[in-house]
Amino acid sequence: MTTAIIGAGAIGSVLAANFVRGGEDVVLASRSLKHAQAVADNVGARASTVADAITEADKVVFAVWFDVAKDLLARYAGKLGGKTIIDPSNPVTVDGDGGFTKTIARDESAGQVLAALVPADARFAKAFGTQSAPTLAGGSGHRPPTAQFHATDHKEAGAAVAELIKTGGYAPVLIGGIDQSIRIEVFGDLHETTLGSTVTEGEAKKLI
Numbered sequence: 001m002t003t004a005i006i007g008a009g010a011i012g013s014v015l016a017a018n019f020v021r022g023g024e025d026v027v028l029a030s031r032s033l034k035h036a037q038a039v040a041d042n043v044g045a046r047a048s049t050v051a052d053a054i055t056e057a058d059k060v061v062f063a064v065w066f067d068v069a070k071d072l073l074a075r076y077a078g079k080l081g082g083k084t085i086i087d088p089s090n091p092v093t094v095d096g097d098g099g100f101t102k103t104i105a106r107d108e109s110a111g112q113v114l115a116a117l118v119p120a121d122a123r124f125a126k127a128f129g130t131q132s133a134p135t136l137a138g139g140s141g142h143r144p145p146t147a148q149f150h151a152t153d154h155k156e157a158g159a160a161v162a163e164l165i166k167t168g169g170y171a172p173v174l175i176g177g178i179d180q181s182i183r184i185e186v187f188g189d190l191h192e193t194t195l196g197s198t199v200t201e202g203e204a205k206k207l208i
């Protein structure tokens with residue numbers, strides 16, 4: 001099983017390191033193959049072009065900003081059939097006042113917007129965007145494990161993402177379908193910035 005991570009920045013590099021540590025075959029891609037290769041070398045993953053990384057993977061994490069994810073889903077639609085697509089994005093931008101503001105309507109989620117853009121035979125899931133990159137890095141491998149929430153409309157994708165969450169060193173907690181994505185994005189009630197800390201699987205299950 002191979003996971004492609006598109007985006008080798010803050011989130012992509014943490015996920016790549018954690019998945020490799022858990023035994024996953026990981027191929028990284030970004031705008032710059034040189035950058036993806038440098039990050040891959042650092043964490044023990046492989047690097048490739050976006051097209052080739054998607055082609056060889058069964059799971060594709062789009063660790064890029066929301067608008068970039070929209071573009072890439074359209075550009076690579078022909079290669080995404082049959083794959084599990086994982087979205088960690090938060091639809092936010094800096095507000096110029098030290099905080100963040102949403103770039104889509106308050107009652108919309110990036111998960112729902114992006115899920116509507118994937119090919120009918122791809123399986124979409126929301127995961128890995130609930131915590132900051134440093135929290136995500138520090139929370140891997142804890143005993144008891146820290147929870148990672150996920151949401152999907154597809155049973156098979158739910159199972160694949162739950163397995164990947166475990167590989168990354170966390171406990172998977174399914175919160176429901178993609179219509180629940182908003183709860184685990186920035187400003188949602190299960191997002192780190194609202195909860196104020198990581199939670200264990202047991203604590204997480206009481207919150208959903």
Ligand SMILES: NC(=O)c1ccc[n+]([C@@H]2O[C@H](COP(=O)([O-])OP(=O)(O)OC[C@H]3O[C@@H](n4cnc5c(N)ncnc54)[C@H](OP(=O)(O)O)[C@@H]3O)[C@@H](O)[C@H]2O)c1
Nearest residue numbers: 007008009010011030031032063064065089090129132133
């Ligand atoms: N940072 C966090 O703490 C955090 C927490 C939760 C969720 N998220 C979400 O995770 C996503 C990624 O955030 P980040 O902080 O990791 O961003 P980042 O550090 O800015 O990294 C973005 C990555 O996207 C790549 N990229 C940009 N355009 C691309 C394209 N056209 N094709 C392929 N790759 C492209 C960049 O490539 P190059 O390296 O080649 O420039 C870069 O590696 C965002 O949606 C964000 O909302 C972030």
